[in-house]
Amino acid sequence: MGGLLSDAHWGVLLILLPLFGGLCSFLWPGAVKFIGLATVSAVALSVVGLGDQLLTTGVYHHAVGGWGAPLGIDLYADGLSLFMLMVNALVGLGVSIYALDYFDQGEARRFWPLWLLLLGGLNALFLSADIFNLYVTLEIVGLAGVGLASLSRSGAALDGAMRYLMATLLGSLCYLLGVALLYHSAGTVDIPLLAERLESTPPVWAALGLICAGLALKTALFPLHFWLPKAHASASAPVSALLSALVVKASFYILLRLWLEIFSVRTEGVDDLLGALGMAAIIWGSLQALQQTRLKLMIAYSTVSQMGYLFLVFPLAAAGAFSAWSAVAYLILSHALAKSSMFLVAGNLMHFGGHDRIADLDRAVQRLPITVGAFALAGVSIMGLPPSGGFIGKWLLLNEALNQGRWDLVIVMMIGGVLAAAYIFKVLGFAFTQAPVTHEPKGVPAIMEWSALLLAVAAIVLGFLASPLMLILGIGETVQLMGAGQ
Amino acid sequence: MNIPMIYALLGITLFSVGLYGLIVREHLLRKILALNIMGSGIFLVLVALGKRSVGDLPDPVPHAMVITGIVVAVSATALALTLMLKLVEVSGSAVLHDAPKERS
Amino acid sequence: MEAIDIALGLFDLLLVFLLLWLAWLVMSSEDLFKAIVLFVAFGLLMALVWVRLEAPDIALAEAAIGAGLTGALLMAALDRLNAVKPMPAAAVVTSAKREQPSLPSKVLPLVALVLIVLGLGYALLSLPDVADGLVPNVKEQMAQSGVKNPVTAVLLNFRGYDTLLEMVVLLLALLSVWSLGGVRKLSPRNTNPVLASLCRVLVPVLILVSCYLLWVGADAPGGAFQAGSVLGAAGVLLLLSGWHVEQKILLWPLRFILVLGSGVFIIIAAVLFFTQGGLLTYPVAQAGWLILLLESAATLSIGATLAALFFGGIPKSRVDQ
Numbered sequence: 001m002g003g004l005l006s007d008a009h010w011g012v013l014l015i016l017l018p019l020f021g022g023l024c025s026f027l028w029p030g031a032v033k034f035i036g037l038a039t040v041s042a043v044a045l046s047v048v049g050l051g052d053q054l055l056t057t058g059v060y061h062h063a064v065g066g067w068g069a070p071l072g073i074d075l076y077a078d079g080l081s082l083f084m085l086m087v088n089a090l091v092g093l094g095v096s097i098y099a100l101d102y103f104d105q106g107e108a109r110r111f112w113p114l115w116l117l118l119l120g121g122l123n124a125l126f127l128s129a130d131i132f133n134l135y136v137t138l139e140i141v142g143l144a145g146v147g148l149a150s151l152s153r154s155g156a157a158l159d160g161a162m163r164y165l166m167a168t169l170l171g172s173l174c175y176l177l178g179v180a181l182l183y184h185s186a187g188t189v190d191i192p193l194l195a196e197r198l199e200s201t202p203p204v205w206a207a208l209g210l211i212c213a214g215l216a217l218k219t220a221l222f223p224l225h226f227w228l229p230k231a232h233a234s235a236s237a238p239v240s241a242l243l244s245a246l247v248v249k250a251s252f253y254i255l256l257r258l259w260l261e262i263f264s265v266r267t268e269g270v271d272d273l274l275g276a277l278g279m280a281a282i283i284w285g286s287l288q289a290l291q292q293t294r295l296k297l298m299i300a301y302s303t304v305s306q307m308g309y310l311f312l313v314f315p316l317a318a319a320g321a322f323s324a325w326s327a328v329a330y331l332i333l334s335h336a337l338a339k340s341s342m343f344l345v346a347g348n349l350m351h352f353g354g355h356d357r358i359a360d361l362d363r364a365v366q367r368l369p370i371t372v373g374a375f376a377l378a379g380v381s382i383m384g385l386p387p388s389g390g391f392i393g394k395w396l397l398l399n400e401a402l403n404q405g406r407w408d409l410v411i412v413m414m415i416g417g418v419l420a421a422a423y424i425f426k427v428l429g430f431a432f433t434q435a436p437v438t439h440e441p442k443g444v445p446a447i448m449e450w451s452a453l454l455l456a457v458a459a460i461v462l463g464f465l466a467s468p469l470m471l472i473l474g475i476g477e478t479v480q481l482m483g484a485g486q
Numbered sequence: 487m488n489i490p491m492i493y494a495l496l497g498i499t500l501f502s503v504g505l506y507g508l509i510v511r512e513h514l515l516r517k518i519l520a521l522n523i524m525g526s527g528i529f530l531v532l533v534a535l536g537k538r539s540v541g542d543l544p545d546p547v548p549h550a551m552v553i554t555g556i557v558v559a560v561s562a563t564a565l566a567l568t569l570m571l572k573l574v575e576v577s578g579s580a581v582l583h584d585a586p587k588e589r590s
Numbered sequence: 591m592e593a594i595d596i597a598l599g600l601f602d603l604l605l606v607f608l609l610l611w612l613a614w615l616v617m618s619s620e621d622l623f624k625a626i627v628l629f630v631a632f633g634l635l636m637a638l639v640w641v642r643l644e645a646p647d648i649a650l651a652e653a654a655i656g657a658g659l660t661g662a663l664l665m666a667a668l669d670r671l672n673a674v675k676p677m678p679a680a681a682v683v684t685s686a687k688r689e690q691p692s693l694p695s696k697v698l699p700l701v702a703l704v705l706i707v708l709g710l711g712y713a714l715l716s717l718p719d720v721a722d723g724l725v726p727n728v729k730e731q732m733a734q735s736g737v738k739n740p741v742t743a744v745l746l747n748f749r750g751y752d753t754l755l756e757m758v759v760l761l762l763a764l765l766s767v768w769s770l771g772g773v774r775k776l777s778p779r780n781t782n783p784v785l786a787s788l789c790r791v792l793v794p795v796l797i798l799v800s801c802y803l804l805w806v807g808a809d810a811p812g813g814a815f816q817a818g819s820v821l822g823a824a825g826v827l828l829l830l831s832g833w834h835v836e837q838k839i840l841l842w843p844l845r846f847i848l849v850l851g852s853g854v855f856i857i858i859a860a861v862l863f864f865t866q867g868g869l870l871t872y873p874v875a876q877a878g879w880l881i882l883l884l885e886s887a888a889t890l891s892i893g894a895t896l897a898a899l900f901f902g903g904i905p906k907s908r909v910d911q
Contacts, residue, residue: 012869019758020856023849026765027842064751066871071727073751075869110769117762124755132551136755139558143565143759147766150569155576158770162514162569163582169521169562170508176555177501177528181713183548184535187723206713489602491714493643496606498710500613506703507617515622515667519629522660523613526636531714533643538721544644545723546740550749553651553741553815554756557892560655560663561763564899567667568767571774571902574674 010050011060011077014123017042022116032112040096044089059476069190076129078476083329084126084253087336091245098344098451099238118144125250131179132189142168145247148239149231156234164231174214181207195261218251222281225304233296237347241340244303249332271314278311279412286419295346295356306335316400326473327396334389334462338381341455345375348444362435370449372431377456379424384417389462493534500527512581514570525559626664633657646811647741654819736877737808746881750870757852764895772903789831796824804889814885818892825897851891
């Protein structure tokens with residue numbers, strides 16, 4: 001049955017609060033901003049509560065309906081889940097504050113219900129221990145993501161949203177067929193039980209292939225990234241931030257979770273394939289980012305490249321386990337903060353100049369110092385320079401690759417860093433110079449400037465928080481604990 | 487080979503035919519049909535393999551999953567169709583741009 | 591082997607063949623209208639397959655949603671598509687160029703298709719012939735579930751949390767459709783007096799069927815999804831017969847009905863969580879009527895959402911413009 005009376009069920013609140021907030025904001029369009037901000041703040045507090053609970057009592061476990069696996073659905077939270085929920089809460093707060101001033105009345109009424117339901121879906125996803133339940137959460141995230149991506153109703157946004165919808169639906173279907181094969185192989189959809197029962201058989205390999213392919217498509221792993229740049233670059237700035245910072249991480253999280261719990265011992269070379277595609281993504285995404293003339297497209301291609309780093313975990317996790325995946329978790333958090341900040345910066349620059357052409361940034365640094373400062377700080381983390389969260393994450397990953405003698409990964413990571421520096425300094429360079437064509441600038445609300453800066457500062461501050469964050473990640477040491485039998 | 491297995495094999499064939507249509511056909515309405523056929527194929531696999539139990543009762547859990555899946559599918563279809571119509575209103579074409587355009 | 595078994599086996603093979611053929615035609619026929627009609631036929635045959643696989647709950651859902659409402663949505667979309675301006679001339683030119691696709695681009699996807707079928711087929715055939723899945727677990731706990739239909743027990747109780755989230759998916763689809771600004775009205779037809787009088791008979795019948803399905807779902811095939819989609823079908827019929835509602839009613843009350851299903855689910859989940867200490871942990875004695883309450887709310891919401899999705903447009907309101 002349910003947990004003891006003594007432990008508060010923050011996990012349950014994390015799911016119900018945003019869903020309820022989403023419904024309320026739909027029912028009372030006049031109060032969306034208030035309901036939205038209150039809900040996101042309450043979610044952030046609940047994450048703190050859950051963190052406190054996990055640090056004192058260890059992993060969180062809740063059998064929904066009191067049935068317990070395999071008949072019922074279990075909720076589960078360990079350090080990795082908590083980390084992802086922190087990403088949701090931090091980025092969610094920053095973007096929500098930004099959105100207060102970004103959207104006009106009509107757009108705000110459409111934005112908030114979708115965003116709160118998306119947040120509920122994401123939280124539910126990070127708390128689920130059931131692969132079919134994960135499918136339903138993936139659909140919430142996907143449909144809400146598409147609704148948000150098309151929010152501005154511009155031709156480009158509709159086009160991007162359509163690509164995203166096709167990719168996300170196909171990804172979900174592949175994942176679902178994989179789930180069907182796993183269920184019929186093991187008679188359960190509960191992750192710990194699957195870990196106990198699955199053997200290395202053809203249906204399990206087929207499921208592994210389908211699930212990896214479906215989730216890689218949703219995560220925009222090279223060469224399945226074709227949908228991402230248009231979808232992320234053509235959405236409204238806060239939406240781009242949410243899509244790049246949170247939504248692509250959700251499908252990656254499922255892949256990582258399943259890998260650590262179920263698939264790691266049954267890989268047969270898939271780990272090296274994912275690693276190789278990750279390396280290709282780093283190089284290809286960076287080169288594309290470097291060639292872009294529009295800021296938002298550059299940032300979107302940078303996401304393709306940064307997601308590549310995450311996939312390096314698969315060849316490394318087999319031998320390195322905790323040290324490898326904790327590095328990647330660190331990268332997820334710092335990328336989410338830095339990338340959301342960058343998209344918000346792009347939103348400010350577009351608001352300011354009416355365009356996002358990199359070459360025409362026209363001394364933005366003098367006129368929007370806070371915004372450009374935010375971009376520079378976020379850039380430090382994306383490049384992986386110290387002191388920043390990005391630096392710690394990449395440093396840990398590099399160390400792991402060196403320890404395992406994977407020089408190919410080391411070299412690609414170095415090249416990726418240099419290329420990232422190139423595309424970020426290119427933007428900063430144009431921000432200092434005068435454009436040939438000057439334009440009528442429009443003032444940017446202070447809230448929009450400061451929220452972008454705060455997210456970037458958070459990405460830097462992460463560089464000083466390595467030891468407490470590693471302590472959090474270590475809760476339940478995913479690899480051994482969740483699969484009780486392994 | 488028994489009857490449920492034949493239906494399960496039909497399921498993966500439908501999944502593949504849908505996938506083929508999704509990739510080859512360019513009109514968005516056709517892609518939406520393709521996704522629906524893929525979904526039906528997966529539902530067949532789920533339910534048909536649930537008939538392998540020895541007792542008289544087929545496994546009800548996949549049945550519930552499929553009903554969930556059908557509702558998700560109709561939701562996604564409705565959204566995709568609306569998005570397609572809006573896209574056609576704006577761009578005049580029911581084909582995504584970087585692909586060659588197709589009529590009907 | 592009994593003659594009836596052989597006959598049924600032949601029937602199964604015929605169904606398999608027909609479904610494959612229809613699926614291929616849906617993908618390959620040049621005419622979109624034809625493809626949609628064939629897709630609806632495909633859905634109806636799928637309903638027969640569900641009957642053959644002893645899945646009557648799915649058969650009902652497939653007939654109502656898979657073939658019925660999806661078909662109506664597709665037809666309405668095609669109608670609207672044709673009402674939008676014809677394709678620009680440039681598109682026609684490029685489509686003429688497309689007549690001759692290069693050989694590899696035609697053959698490669700087919701080769702991939704065959705390889706995928708073979709690979710997945712091999713995987714399926716290596717599954718053990720007998721597997722009980724969760725049948726024993728369901729049987730063991732049925733007495734505690736509050737209902738007698740195992741599928742309803744799984745949907746609303748054992749895995750009720752999935753259903754909660756699924757209601758959110760349905761609502762999200764509508765929110766996203768409304769966020770897109772809605773689509774143009776179906777091309778105007780003179781309201782057919784026959785259709786109108788048919789509706790007067792059919793709609794009450796559909797509402798009764800819906801109530802019946804909802805009520806019977808506890809013990810026999812049926813339940814909220816089937817009942818909701820029949821209710822949605824009644825809504826679609828009303829909309830087709832040119833039914834108009836007061837704008838005032840469409841605003842707040844409609845929104846309220848749309849969120850009723852997920853809202854009641856969330857509230858009950860929260861109340862049970864604080865009283866029983868568990869998310870969606872029904873006390874055994876109350877499980878039956880709690881499930882009926884959830885299903886009633888869900889039926890209303892599903893029906894309203896599906897009809898609203900078919901309608902496509904946002905009910906006009908000052909606040910949303």
